[in-house]
Amino acid sequence: MDLKELYEKSQELLGSEVKLQGWIRNHRKQKDFGFIDFSDGTCFKHIQLVYTSDLANFEEIAKLHIGCAITVTGTLIESEGAGQDYEIKVKDIVLEGDCPEDYPLQSKGRPTREFLREQAYLRPRTNLFQAVFRVRSVTAYAIHKYFQDHGFVYFHAPLFTTSDCEGAGEMFQVTTLDLDKVASSGKVDYTKDFFGKRANLTVSGQLEAETFAMAYKKTYTFGPTFRAENSNTKTHANEFWMMEPEMAFCDLKQDMDVMEDMLKYVVKYVLDNCPDEMDFFDKFVENGLKEKLTKLINSNFTRISHHDVIDILQKAPVKWEFEPIQGEDIAKEHEKYITEYFNGPVFITDWPKDIKAFYMKLNPDNETVAAVDLEVPGAGELCGGSQREEDYDKLVKRMKEMGVPETEWYLNLRKYGGCVHSGFGMGFERLLIYLTGVENIRDVIPYPRTPGNCEY
C-alpha cells in the first residue's frame, strides 16, 4: 500500500493491519521501544512507526539506520503524540536495503541548500526538495490540464534547428564532427556534420508553434529550452522548461485574458492539490506565500501601457537608482514599485518597438508594439507575450531593420491565410520559484545545468 492511500482511507483502515514499503527518515530508540519516522515518498506526510521490545527482532530493528529501505507491517492506530493523527504499531519490519552511517543525509543539523546541491541525487529525499519536485510535477500537469481542457493542441517543438531566427549568439551548437579531427585537419566541413550544415539547440518553439496555431487555432508548447548565456545568477539556468501558447484569431487583449486565466488556474490547482507542500513552504520558506498566491487568484490584473507606467514612475516620490525614461526599458525597482502601486498583478502593454522582438505587431503609432509583460507582486516579470505581426510587408520591414533572416516559411504564414494571432511564453522554473518561494533556480530543477556545472 502507498502511504498516500493509507492517509486517504485512514478512517476505514483504523485498527486494521497495513503493509508499507519505504524509507527510514529518522530513528529514535529507547531501551524498551523506539520510534521510526517513515516515508515512502507518495505523499508529503510521513508516519511514525512505534515498535516495542516484545517483537522477536527488536534488537535488529533498533539497529536500523536512517536511510534504510524497509517493509513494515503493523496496525494503524490513533496517535497519542502531538503533531500527528495516526501512527503504526509495528508487527514486523523487514530490511530491504541497508544504509551505512556515511549516508550524507543524517538527521543532525539541517543541511544547507548548497550542500544538498552537491548531493543532488539524494536531495529529493529531504522534506524541502521532496516538496519542491512534487510541486514541479503537479504544476506541469496543471499546465497540461488547463490547455487540454481549453482545446489547445500540445505541440512538440523541434529542439534541433538550423535556423537562426532568434538570437543565434546564445545558442548551443550540436555536432557529430570529431573535434579532434577538426583541430588536426585545420578546417570545419559542415557538409560532413550530421545534418549537413551547422545545427543548434533552439531557444524558443514560438515560430514553429505559429504554424500549428494556423492549423488548430489554439496550440501550446511545453518542453525544454536551451540558452548558452554565461550568467551565474539565481534566476539563470542553461537548460530549462518553457511553455508557449499560440492562438489564431486572438489579439493582445484576448492574449492577456488567457494569461490571467491560465495563471490563476495553475496557482489554484497547486494550492488545492499540494496542501501539505504549500503549508511547508509557507511555514519554512516564504512566510505569507499562501496569502500571496490566494490574493493573486482573487485579484483583477491591472492593464496599463508602458507609456503610462513611465508617467507614474516619473511622478513617484522615489529616488530611483535608474531614472525611468519614456521609450526605454524598466528596471527591477520599477517593476516592484508598479505592482505595489496597483497592489496586485500588472499587465504592462504597448512597449517601445526598439527593445522588443521583430515579430511583435507594430501599433498604429509606429513607435510601440502590441507586447505585454506580466508583473506580479514579489516576483517581478513572470511572463511576456505579444500579438504577432500578421502583415507580410510590415514583417519583412521589421526583419530587415533588425537584421533577422527573412525565413520563407515563417513569412508564408502571413501569405497563406494568415490572421490576427497572439501568444506568450512563460518560463516554467520562474513560475516554480514564484509558487514555492524557493529563490534559486538551481533548487527547482532536479539536475540544473549552469556554466561549468553539468553533473549527473
Added chain:
Amino acid sequence: MDLKELYEKSQELLGSEVKLQGWIRNHRKQKDFGFIDFSDGTCFKHIQLVYTSDLANFEEIAKLHIGCAITVTGTLIESEGAGQDYEIKVKDIVLEGDCPEDYPLQSKGRPTREFLREQAYLRPRTNLFQAVFRVRSVTAYAIHKYFQDHGFVYFHAPLFTTSDCEGAGEMFQVTTLDLDKVASSGKVDYTKDFFGKRANLTVSGQLEAETFAMAYKKTYTFGPTFRAENSNTKTHANEFWMMEPEMAFCDLKQDMDVMEDMLKYVVKYVLDNCPDEMDFFDKFVENGLKEKLTKLINSNFTRISHHDVIDILQKAPVKWEFEPIQGEDIAKEHEKYITEYFNGPVFITDWPKDIKAFYMKLNPDNETVAAVDLEVPGAGELCGGSQREEDYDKLVKRMKEMGVPETEWYLNLRKYGGCVHSGFGMGFERLLIYLTGVENIRDVIPYPRTPGNCEY
C-alpha cells in the same frame, strides 16, 4: 465560438446565429450560390457554409480562395446534403487573411505524404496530419493523466550530460567552442567549453529517474531524447520523445502489470477522445485499426520467457530467414510469429544477459536477466523494461564486464537504502505509429530530424 463547441451544443444552437473564425478548406461555387468547406482546427469535423446570391457581397465571397482565413456569421441549420448533420446558412463572411492561388494545398488531387513532408509547416492543415498531430497531443496527455492519477511524480530528466553511462557512441555533442577557432588553433581545449568538459545530449533519463524512484517510489520521465544514429529507416528519427517510468519496491512482474495497464488506458483514452480521428485512420490509413486496438484493450497479455519463445520458434513449421537460437536475439519475423501464435500481445521475459544492458537484474541462473520486451500484433516490439540490479557488488561486476564507467552516484543508489526496483521505456512515436497506422516516423513528428534533414 469554436467549431468544437458548436458541435457539442448543436442541438441547442440549431436555428440560432453563430459566429466562427477559421479557414476555407474547399470551395465550390455556382451561379446563384456556393458551398464552402470550413474548418477552424478545433475539431476534426468541418462544417459546410452555404451562401446565396441575395448577400450584398456575394461576388466577393464567390472569389474567396482555398486557404483564406475568414470570419463567418450565419444560422446553424440542419443539412439536407448527405454525409453531414449541420450546415451554416451564411449571413456574412469577412476575409481575415487572403491566400493566393500558389498555395501548395489545393484541392486538386490528394498530395503525397512525401510532398507534404516538404511542406511540413502547412501539413497540419490537411485531414491526415490534422488527425495525426491531434492524436499526438491527446496521447501525450493520456500518458500524463495515467501516471499522475496513479501517484507518479513527473521527472524532467536533464538533457545535457557529461556522463557516458549509456552508449556514448551515438550521442550528439553540445558545445559553445568556436569550431573555426578549434580548427585554426589545432587543438580542442574542453576547459574552455561551456561546462568545462565535453558534454553530450542524453540518450535516456532512466539512470537519473532511478534517483527519483528512490525518493518518490513512483516516477516517470516524458521528454525528448536524442540519438545520433545514422539510419534512414521508417522507424528512426534522431530527435524523438520517450517516457520512462521507474518504480521502487517493484519487481519484473509488477513492472509488466503497469506496462499492460498503462498501455490499455492510453489506447482506450485515445479511442474515446478522438473518435473522428480514429474513424478516419481506420477508413483511410489502416483498415481494421480500431478492431486491432479494441482487441488489445480486451486481451490478457501473454507472459513467456525468451527461452520458451525460442523453443516454440524452433518447433514452428516455418522456414525462417534467421534461425531462432537459444541465447540469441529474436528477429522481426519471430516477433510477428509469436504474437500470431498467442493471438495477442506477448511479454517476452528473462533475456540472455549478453544482449541486454548492464543495469538489468541478473537472474539466479547467472545467464539471463530480468528484462522484458512487449510484442504486439501488427507492430512488433512496442516497449521494453527490466528489473534493475539492486545488488551493489553484482552491478559493479556487470559494469566491469561490459566496460561501463562505474559512476559513483548511480552505484550509491544501491548503497544508501536501495531496494528492488523496475521500470520501462516506451518510444512515444512508436506508440503513435501503432495508434494511427501511419507507418513512417517522419509523419508523426511535426518537424522530424533525420540524417541530413533539419528544416524549420
